[in-house]
Amino acid sequence: MQLTDDAVGSPVLEALEGNTCAFCENGILLQDSYKGNQAVICDSCHTPSAQVW
Numbered sequence: 001m002q003l004t005d006d007a008v009g010s011p012v013l014e015a016l017e018g019n020t021c022a023f024c025e026n027g028i029l030l031q032d033s034y035k036g037n038q039a040v041i042c043d044s045c046h047t048p049s050a051q052v053w
Contacts, residue, residue: 009038010038010052012052013031013038013039013040013050013052014031016029016040016049016050017029017030017031017040018030019049021042021044021045021047022049023042023045023047023049024042024044024045024047026044027042027043027044027045028042028043028044029041029042029043029049030042030043034048034051036053037051037052037053038051038052038053039051039052
């Protein structure tokens, strides 16, 4: 059985939120969904840095 953090959020995503993007020069990581999973995604280049499923 796989456990997910859907109901309580993810400490990993919370820790990454607000950090600068490693893939572009001026993006900030925001919590959002990516392909149906919880994720932190760059607000500039839209690349996911981490996702939880």
